Amino acid sequence: MIKKIFIPNRGEIAVRIIRACRELGIISVAAYSQADRTSLHVQIADEAIEIGPPPALESYLNIENVVKAAKESGADAIHPGYGFLAENKDFAAKCRDNGLIFIGPTPESMELVGDKVASRVTVQAAGVPIIPGMLTPQDNISSIITEAKKIGYPVLVKASMGGGGKGMQIVTEECKLKECIEASKRIAKSAFGDDTVYVEKYIEKPRHVEIQVIADHHGNAVHLFERECSIQRRHQKVIEESPSPAINEDIRRKMGDTAVRVVKETGYTNAGTVEFLLDQNRNFYFLEVNARVQVEHPVTEWVTGIDIVKEQIRIANGEPLSFSQEQIRHVGHAIETRIYAEDPEANFIPSPGRISVLREPVGPGIRVDSGIYEGYIVPSFYDPILSKLIVYDSTREKAIERAYSALSSYLIGGIKTIIPFLLNVLRHPEFRSGNLSTSFIQDYQEELFSYPEEEKIPFAALAAYGIYSSSARGPNTPGLREAGLPGVWDTLGGWKNTE
Amino acid sequence: MIKKIFIPNRGEIAVRIIRACRELGIISVAAYSQADRTSLHVQIADEAIEIGPPPALESYLNIENVVKAAKESGADAIHPGYGFLAENKDFAAKCRDNGLIFIGPTPESMELVGDKVASRVTVQAAGVPIIPGMLTPQDNISSIITEAKKIGYPVLVKASMGGGGKGMQIVTEECKLKECIEASKRIAKSAFGDDTVYVEKYIEKPRHVEIQVIADHHGNAVHLFERECSIQRRHQKVIEESPSPAINEDIRRKMGDTAVRVVKETGYTNAGTVEFLLDQNRNFYFLEVNARVQVEHPVTEWVTGIDIVKEQIRIANGEPLSFSQEQIRHVGHAIETRIYAEDPEANFIPSPGRISVLREPVGPGIRVDSGIYEGYIVPSFYDPILSKLIVYDSTREKAIERAYSALSSYLIGGIKTIIPFLLNVLRHPEFRSGNLSTSFIQDYQEELFSYPEEEKIPFAALAAYGIYSSSARGPNTPGLREAGLPGVWDTLGGWKNTE
């Protein structure tokens, strides 16, 4: 039985795993880089241990350091979360060699599905439809360029290891390809520790629909229905939901069966996700397997009532799945919005810094998976994801209203977040109608990136600024009541006292 | 159609109603007393209007002020929440007279069920089992004493109007009765604006099991199963759950049917709760009808998937119930713990004051209905309820683990709360076994009120105190890193510099 779990990850997913451990009576050990001493996961874990300097390559991606720290901590298992080493077969093997249970698939099946090129070959042989593209990996850039010519432009450059859209780029003409491949390789190296990339045919305006799967070590494999994740910017998911508004029971069953077939063909165990593209004629194509817990797993948890992270731990413990395919129900509608520290009004540039004020939405049908707290300084070294807001209601329409209402009350001060942009998406009529595609954001950018004009400053903002500034003459200024708070009145704007 | 709802209430329930309004696209108007200008409901409502001085009798209980403010605001409906005027028939009538939709039962059925004595007479006639006690109200204290003698001690003194255990007292001998009646009258007057009290037989070690009901204006009435609310201190519920660990499907169906019969006999409409006592032989007795949304409604919302507050608004709009009895499902297990501002180590004395630090639990299966924020000064004028933590999981056992884990991470600094006590209850073996009764807290007080010995201060607390104090020599003290925060180092304890 697993008694202590080491978590070489950070942010909201580390917090999520620590919570699951606590509820299962398992001791949690947070690993942290020197940039993360003050991060939330370190505070709430039972134990915490430093694993290296701020750059991920020297800490969260440093297999040597991670395994050493895990052994020192006395943990008997490792939950890698997503990103970092989660889909690194060498790491999974190293864990096994050191007598640590890796909570995820075996290194062998991870090697197969983790390599996007190899997995395409395998599933194609089993009759699963795939997108035309490279079927053998190439290190040589000029060979990749030759392959791209064969496939025909536009093509998509993708990192062979890892996912999350990191390093993925659309290339429409040959002259841009070399530069894009180089950038992808650099990003892949820094994010996954492996710089292999490949190209495939780019399908226009597809939907991204994925199937959550879960398999134990006793030959049982089931799927937990689909998630639609078509709302993406820079190939990174922004909003996910379940069920998909695009598919009917027939396609749902076919996709689910196909996903389970992929699991069985690849000998995959533990939780994973089989990603598909759905073209405009509702044909689906296998994309890749994400061999880890997915960022968007909470939407599936809510509509099925199954705690995926706890189920992962049970499977790693050797227990059989506690449900059969027939027992899994799908009730209501769940939507996740990802809160990134990025400026939506300036091309999503990252916005690290100190969170001066934080009020997270709470209430019925609202779940926040968060890695932040008021006063936290968001470092610039890692992913910009701060937290995820997941809402649930009986119908898609109601869930959208709930998401909109909850996001409107989500107050994160001091840094920029994409909340204003998410609100624009949620109120867009095409989003409400369920007419989604991965080019949604590009197609409607004019509306999605238009925010109320700065020139028309609302009276309330002007009044707040004026009152705040004019009261800022020291603690004895008349007027504004301070409700017993420590002095914040130490600056003065360009105000003249006229009386 | 209702377009704007006026909410003459405060705290977490006002916030809850405002959220429902926002999701339905209805404008919300927060009413607030002069003590509540800085309260959360005022900040998050679309509109806000002052209704009088701090004492509830002059503001939230002042019918004149409330109706005037509601009309001024242009609202077309009033949601009273719980407590205050929620079960005041004169108020409901006054709303109707002023053309305001009262979101709750009619004044007539409220008069019937709101008067505990009259409702007992009515339901007894319909064959519903009741507890022996007074069947006619008495103003005269000596008549009540005579009745008590007839019933036989111990007896329970209860306020005829209102609920929540306010003014309720067990009396074991005649010589204490007069004093208790006087105190009950005083509390009833201040809490409900009516000082009528009555007595009934006190049943020993019963369970408190209640049925959520809901009825529209078209003759449809259904129940949403039970909640067990046996964990009470001072006759005030502390922990509620659904389903009850005590009853089987047979008793569940009987109690549900009985509750619907009570609704039909009393012509009750909108959401309400039929409370029962369950004795040690699983016989149930009608207690009273709570003619309002209940504090603990979220546990029912989670296990049935029905949003009770929104359903209340729809019914008030004249819409028929959107589900039949057969369509209502009951899945999983939900537990609510109430977070009171009281000192559990000092006989639950109230602990108003400034919340210096607040971290609310978030994550899967966790809902927080909260009326507070960091920096909020909890006033001493009103109920000590700060927030409610509601958790959900597939089984009671898992839900208890989740509640325990979430409560452990709930950080409220600056004032005392009953969280340490709630943790003691949740880990008590008899609670875990589901062996509950309304005298649970009294029966196990020795364990429930024993906290780790003060003399054994954990090393971590000593170290934190020591480091904090020794670093408190001004901003340039070496050692403790401040992570860019404003100076908190302005005091010095009894420390000597030895080097």
Added chain:
Amino acid sequence: MKFEAKIKTGKNALRETRIEVLDKAGKFLVQAGELNEIVDAEIIGPGILSLIIEGKSYLVHITEGKNQKSVFLAGREYIFNEGEDAPELIQAGPGKFEGKIKAPMPGSVVKINGKEGDIIAAGQVLIIVEAMKMENEMRAPVEVRIDKIMVREKEQVEGMQVLMEVSEVEKK
């Protein structure tokens, strides 16, 4: 740099505590009783400290009152008194009876039983203070005479504010 202090823990136990600032930022050597540990401490908010001691993580909240600090840890409060002498740990909870009747909490005076000079029997209610709809009855611990009444009915009072002074009636 080193600091040291004597901290009274509980009623009798006296514990010497030494804090030494180590070279690395945020690291301290803390000695208390028989324990001698390196403590990694970080301030992560006003009065919130994250401590790592021997690999274990602790989230601690400290609030500062007049001449005392409260340390909240794992749902418990530890109060450190910082009066004239060495810091001393005092017990939480309502004050002891000392001839002064004090409000146990902020609230309002509901009822005063008697006037100055009255004799009140042991166990009888002297004054009732209400906060958050809870009435708190202050009873005479022994037979007492009311010497002085400092408040009026309906008055708002602070926690620990003196409401009345009484003195024990000498038994003949």
Added chain:
Amino acid sequence: MKFEAKIKTGKNALRETRIEVLDKAGKFLVQAGELNEIVDAEIIGPGILSLIIEGKSYLVHITEGKNQKSVFLAGREYIFNEGEDAPELIQAGPGKFEGKIKAPMPGSVVKINGKEGDIIAAGQVLIIVEAMKMENEMRAPVEVRIDKIMVREKEQVEGMQVLMEVSEVEKK
């Protein structure tokens, strides 16, 4: 007591704003443009204000930077510049090209294309800054000469820090 200021809103519009402190605590008379309203304002946290204007409730968060304040309202940020003259509203977003190449965000320098004295064609990448796994390429807006490079590869930089100075290459 009265205060007044001129606030530039947007590029051209200039708006005079007057604030008058009324007798009642927390109440102000605010005049801006054609509006003249009583504003009920309360501080409810560091930089957080609750405003009630004509019955409408607004939750506002103000952060203070160097010579500027940001007002967050309903998911939007309004920046008020407080330079030498009257407060002026400036646009959010990355700075304009002024011969100085500035970091758009805190992060680290991934790649520098060229050395001092090199000529870089319009549209070519000058320098790449990475933060949060996003690479931000700073390109030459016109054909430029690199005059000065202030940073090295792998160096951590602050937001708005000057990375390079360049000058436009004169067309013959």
